[in-house]
Amino acid sequence: MGLDIYAQEGQTPLDDDEREGLLIRTITTRGELDEFEQLGVEKANEWLLGKKLDVNKILNEDFVKELHQRMFSGIWRWAGEFRKTNKNIGVDKFIIGIELKNLFDDGRFWINNKTFPEDEIAIRLCHRMVLIHLFANGNGRHSRLYADVLINKIFGKQYFTWGSKNLVKQGEARTRYLNALREADQSNYEPLIEFARL
Ligand SMILES: Nc1ncnc2c1ncn2[C@@H]1O[C@H](COP(=O)(O)OP(=O)(O)O)[C@@H](O)[C@H]1O
Numbered sequence: 522m523g524l525d526i527y528a529q530e531g532q533t534p535l536d537d538d539e540r541e542g543l544l545i546r547t548i549t550t551r552g553e554l555d556e557f558e559q560l561g562v563e564k565a566n567e568w569l570l571g572k573k574l575d576v577n578k579i580l581n582e583d584f585v586k587e588l589h590q591r592m593f594s595g596i597w598r599w600a601g602e603f604r605k606t607n608k609n610i611g612v613d614k615f616i617i618g619i620e621l622k623n624l625f626d627d628g629r630f631w632i633n634n635k636t637f638p639e640d641e642i643a644i645r646l647c648h649r650m651v652l653i654h655l656f657a658n659g660n661g662r663h664s665r666l667y668a669d670v671l672i673n674k675i676f677g678k679q680y681f682t683w684g685s686k687n688l689v690k691q692g693e694a695r696t697r698y699l700n701a702l703r704e705a706d707q708s709n710y711e712p713l714i715e716f717a718r719l
């Protein structure tokens with residue numbers, strides 16, 4: 522299958538095994554895959570709607586995996602499973618779980634001590650999570666929905682807007698988003714926080 526559709530800027534390329542994990546054999550184009558994935562994200566959002574979640578439940582490996590699984594199950598066989606290969610972004614595959622636990626410890630501290638404003642805590646957790654890069658793909662979408670869960674379920678605030686544009690497609694909004702992430706890589710979180718509320 523000529524599904525070389527992740528060779529775009531800021532995307533994680535899939536290796537052959539990961540491509541093999543595509544469960545819907547009729548998908549042949551990037552656009553079709555995007556649509557199926559978007560439906561999955563919406564399903565995950567419905568699942569979240571009525572769900573009561575607190576800090577302990579959200580800052581938890583099982584929850585993070587279940588969220589990815591709810592987003593991409595039926596599309597990718599490896600939905601909800603940590604990646605088994607190294608990527609152009611992210612920590613070594615063997616330390617994903619440890620890095621995530623460190624992140625949860627930091628996040629719990631920030632929340633308990635109000636170290637940063639609420640939006641900033643959610644954005645820092647989201648950005649650190651996408652830097653760890655838990656999964657073979659879908660990390661950007663997963664980390665953004667995770668930040669929405671944090672801000673909504675823990676702090677009782679509205680979901681982020683994430684630039685109010687489709688960030689999966691190439692375009693101005695995605696470029697601005699990637700630039701804001703690169704600023705956050707340098708510990709400047711302001712552009713990403715601002716972008717998330719545009
Ligand atoms: N320099 C960077 N710093 C932090 N995150 C980045 C950087 N470059 C890309 N990303 C994140 O990685 C994501 C791409 O990973 P991927 O697993 O393909 O997620 P998705 O398929 O949801 O886009 C981007 O959407 C972005 O969120």
Ligand SMILES: [Mg+2]
Nearest residue numbers: 532533658659
């Ligand atoms: Mg991707």
